[in-house]
Amino acid sequence: MSAPRFHIIYRITPDDSRPIEAHAKDICLEETVEIPGDCVPPAIWEAGIVGQVEAISPCPAPSPAFDVAISYRADIVNDSIPNLLNVVFGNISIRRGIKIIDIRLTADQLRAFGGPRFGIAGLRERLGAYGRPLAATAIKPLGLSVQELARLAAGYALGGLDVIKDDHGLMDQPFHPFKERVARLQEAIRNANAKTGRKTLYFPMVSGRFDQIEDQMAFAAAEGCAGALIAPLLIGPDTGFHLARKYGLAVMTHPSFTGTHFHDPEHGMTPAMLLGRLFRIFGADISVFPNAGGRFTFTPKECRDLAIAMQEPLGDVRPGFPSPAGGMSIERIDSMVAGFGHDAVFLIGGALMRHSPEPEAGARAFITGIEKAVSARKAAE
Amino acid sequence: MSAPRFHIIYRITPDDSRPIEAHAKDICLEETVEIPGDCVPPAIWEAGIVGQVEAISPCPAPSPAFDVAISYRADIVNDSIPNLLNVVFGNISIRRGIKIIDIRLTADQLRAFGGPRFGIAGLRERLGAYGRPLAATAIKPLGLSVQELARLAAGYALGGLDVIKDDHGLMDQPFHPFKERVARLQEAIRNANAKTGRKTLYFPMVSGRFDQIEDQMAFAAAEGCAGALIAPLLIGPDTGFHLARKYGLAVMTHPSFTGTHFHDPEHGMTPAMLLGRLFRIFGADISVFPNAGGRFTFTPKECRDLAIAMQEPLGDVRPGFPSPAGGMSIERIDSMVAGFGHDAVFLIGGALMRHSPEPEAGARAFITGIEKAVSARKAAE
Known part of the structure; x- marks a missing residue:
């Protein structure tokens, strides 16, 4: 599936003992399909609708946090500011220990949102x-x-x-x-x-x-x-x-x-x-x-x-x-x-x-x- | 001055050693005139434009917090949701240790906002x-x-x-x-x-x-x-x-x-x-x-x-x-x-x-x- 994707870097501070991969996967599901992973139809996985973990790197000790890059299909946002905020920090705003530290939109998204006029x-x-x-x-x-x-x-x-x-x-x-x-x-x-x-x-x-x-x-x-x-x-x-x-x-x-x-x-x-x-x-x-x-x-x-x-x-x-x-x-x-x-x-x-x-x-x-x-x-x- | 006022109860957890009265006064100024108290023209004070501390009560020990009731002139809000949010939690959202625990609008404000239709x-x-x-x-x-x-x-x-x-x-x-x-x-x-x-x-x-x-x-x-x-x-x-x-x-x-x-x-x-x-x-x-x-x-x-x-x-x-x-x-x-x-x-x-x-x-x-x-x-x- 080659639909364009954009990337968000979340700094995750785990609030329980589960591995960081589980926390990252939580975000991928919560911000897109909002159902348990085993309920997601195969065609939805294949289409790349679910957020995808692209990289996980631990922060320097003694920080317990990890920087996690997650990608989303750009057309889920469809060049809409409400959609964008919902996908990158909608429901997970009500969870714990998730900080957005980088937002990397595609060149097409940047052109669509437009930036400063002057x-x-x-x-x-x-x-x-x-x-x-x-x-x-x-x-x-x-x-x-x-x-x-x-x-x-x-x-x-x-x-x-x-x-x-x-x-x-x-x-x-x-x-x-x-x-x-x-x-x-x-x-x-x-x-x-x-x-x-x-x-x-x-x-x-x-x-x-x-x-x-x-x-x-x-x-x-x-x-x-x-x-x-x-x-x-x-x-x-x-x-x-x-x-x-x-x-x-x-x-x-x-x-x-x-x-x-x-x-x-x-x-x-x-x-x-x-x-x-x-x-x-x-x-x-x-x-x-x-x-x-x-x-x-x-x-x-x-x-x-x-x-x-x-x-x-x-x-x-x-x-x-x-x-x-x-x-x-x-x-x-x-x-x-x-x-x-x-x-x-x-x-x-x-x-x-x-x-x-x-x-x-x-x-x-x-x-x-x-x-x-x-x-x-x-x-x- | 008898302009109608509404009340917000803030639970303030002081983040420095100043007395609670100083923290409460900060909110009164910050959310209305946004200038130091000694720069506020007398007519503005007299008109009740500045937020007013109505009551301060300490929370039960060992909490370091205080519940502070502050009143604002209702016509500052002018029955507008953006105005209301700005007055009750605009700039002070960027300060520390301020939780809104009660919101008491006037009967006229409640009628103007309207509530559920059904x-x-x-x-x-x-x-x-x-x-x-x-x-x-x-x-x-x-x-x-x-x-x-x-x-x-x-x-x-x-x-x-x-x-x-x-x-x-x-x-x-x-x-x-x-x-x-x-x-x-x-x-x-x-x-x-x-x-x-x-x-x-x-x-x-x-x-x-x-x-x-x-x-x-x-x-x-x-x-x-x-x-x-x-x-x-x-x-x-x-x-x-x-x-x-x-x-x-x-x-x-x-x-x-x-x-x-x-x-x-x-x-x-x-x-x-x-x-x-x-x-x-x-x-x-x-x-x-x-x-x-x-x-x-x-x-x-x-x-x-x-x-x-x-x-x-x-x-x-x-x-x-x-x-x-x-x-x-x-x-x-x-x-x-x-x-x-x-x-x-x-x-x-x-x-x-x-x-x-x-x-x-x-x-x-x-x-x-x-x-x-x-x-x-x-x-x-």
């Missing part, structure tokens, strides 16, 4: 910004009037930030309804751009219910927004990617509601695979993640691996920007440049407010910080 | 089945021809099962495309019903991409299917509920891709809150879950709590059926009746295949097993 090169071209990390902030907090939110957006744009996104909690609340908010913020940024000659990009949070979200995405595009901020696990893993592509918007992904994958190092998906590899394949031009040393739990290595997953060669899929965030500050820019290099979108939110009550001043300090860090790094090379 | 009473009425658990199976495995799948469906319906669902891996694959499969299986079940005078209900798996799924749901309704099987975290937490309501279909929920919430008893949501309370509020007439003693990891207490969450009084929300599954067998019916009583949908899949190659015989044995268990229980009372 990617690093495309966004740099739109901004005319080269040779440095991009500077981004979030418009917040929840509950401000639309006028106050627009004043912040204008100030950040006048101060020279590259990317302005909504705080991801700004959805469609009665105190700042989606359409009014998006129209006024995009207008404020457009007016600021006309003054500065810059091209600050706005990514509103698009997170409506099923019956609202296409209208919201179309509205953001019609207002001239450059992209959309989406939280894939809140609105549906494929919903925002599909709609952003349909309406020509760049995509910035947010990790809200993803964190249970990362809590246990022995179960779930790694940050690199979920927020990096998969979100990039699905279409993330920029993937926001909580950087080490902020308010969250990622380790420096997890953050580096995620950044690599956004940028490494991957078939025809464009590289995207990793966007370290979550408690970052102007004082940390040097270490962020050291850690992520130039191809990253640095996202500083609350700390800009703390720096100055005037958003323009905060933005200028941020940009200056990036320029200094880049110069220092060049001088050191 | 519920236990409505499905019993459609079936004419009272005073016993319902018998359900899954059509499988993935990869069989549509003809073979339809033969199984016909046999199970002739044998008297109440509910027939697709295996959740049957999506829209080229070897059994959605529309052909759903039309032929519903036809097979309709023909069997005409012979038996029964009303076996069919729940096809509806899991298409954003651009396909409304058409699929409408097709299932037009073909006369009673309901849809949906995996909310694969297609979007609100997508399937919204569409099933729009097209008048009952909802059976599947837990695929939810399991990272349950892996760590100190983090995520409990099975009762995610698969029970929330899925019921969103519209689940039947919630499938992996019963204790099968292939998965839920404890007997977790399963009981989930069943209670589907059935306990909850404003105007109808009770729904818990559906224990995941490695159940005819031999276990007695213990399932003892554990879940009559208001449950027992789901036996692979074990029916093992019982007999003839689906009709397996179904009859299943129904007989339920009748015997119910009689034995009545005799013992």
Whole structure:
């Protein structure tokens, strides 16, 4: 049987004394035919419908884990994000000790999912910004009037930030309804751009219910927004990617509601695979993640691996920007440049407010910080 | 400020030496304004936009945890499932040691989300089945021809099962495309019903991409299917509920891709809150879950709590059926009746295949097993 197959590497930490081969076979059956092996009809085995163990290698001692490569027929997924997630981590999400550490789709699958529409090169071209990390902030907090939110957006744009996104909690609340908010913020940024000659990009949070979200995405595009901020696990893993592509918007992904994958190092998906590899394949031009040393739990290595997953060669899929965030500050820019290099979108939110009550001043300090860090790094090379 | 508020009970296991009050305040800020407390404008505090700690109580020793009640303004959620999930467990999903153990929405929120359209009473009425658990199976495995799948469906319906669902891996694959499969299986079940005078209900798996799924749901309704099987975290937490309501279909929920919430008893949501309370509020007439003693990891207490969450009084929300599954067998019916009583949908899949190659015989044995268990229980009372 020569149907194309793709591969997932699971790090399995056995939770009982059965041999690793039995655990691997469990996954092969559970994620496809969902019946005991001796009930699978011969024709189903022969057609390669059941997952197949391709390799098993023990992790270095003293780890009790094994890295197990399992292949699945690509047409089971049929180029659908819900199908893909179901096959690679559906029912087994409810078992124990299974971590996805690598996802290797076929070249045809990568082309079908499509990856970032703009990617690093495309966004740099739109901004005319080269040779440095991009500077981004979030418009917040929840509950401000639309006028106050627009004043912040204008100030950040006048101060020279590259990317302005909504705080991801700004959805469609009665105190700042989606359409009014998006129209006024995009207008404020457009007016600021006309003054500065810059091209600050706005990514509103698009997170409506099923019956609202296409209208919201179309509205953001019609207002001239450059992209959309989406939280894939809140609105549906494929919903925002599909709609952003349909309406020509760049995509910035947010990790809200993803964190249970990362809590246990022995179960779930790694940050690199979920927020990096998969979100990039699905279409993330920029993937926001909580950087080490902020308010969250990622380790420096997890953050580096995620950044690599956004940028490494991957078939025809464009590289995207990793966007370290979550408690970052102007004082940390040097270490962020050291850690992520130039191809990253640095996202500083609350700390800009703390720096100055005037958003323009905060933005200028941020940009200056990036320029200094880049110069220092060049001088050191 | 008198804006209505809803309440979440978080069981917090502190991961550092700060007082519990500091951990609780972290959640209040993180899930709403996402800026440091001293940066929150006074008007935002006064408006009650920030989450508020309502109560803190230590868990019995030796547990280091505390149960913390936090209230949020209801209009932040604005009757949207993505908004709700973001406020109650968005960014904090990426922190440590936070378990949602109770979710108390306002009566208005419960009415807006709507709950099951049919519920236990409505499905019993459609079936004419009272005073016993319902018998359900899954059509499988993935990869069989549509003809073979339809033969199984016909046999199970002739044998008297109440509910027939697709295996959740049957999506829209080229070897059994959605529309052909759903039309032929519903036809097979309709023909069997005409012979038996029964009303076996069919729940096809509806899991298409954003651009396909409304058409699929409408097709299932037009073909006369009673309901849809949906995996909310694969297609979007609100997508399937919204569409099933729009097209008048009952909802059976599947837990695929939810399991990272349950892996760590100190983090995520409990099975009762995610698969029970929330899925019921969103519209689940039947919630499938992996019963204790099968292939998965839920404890007997977790399963009981989930069943209670589907059935306990909850404003105007109808009770729904818990559906224990995941490695159940005819031999276990007695213990399932003892554990879940009559208001449950027992789901036996692979074990029916093992019982007999003839689906009709397996179904009859299943129904007989339920009748015997119910009689034995009545005799013992």
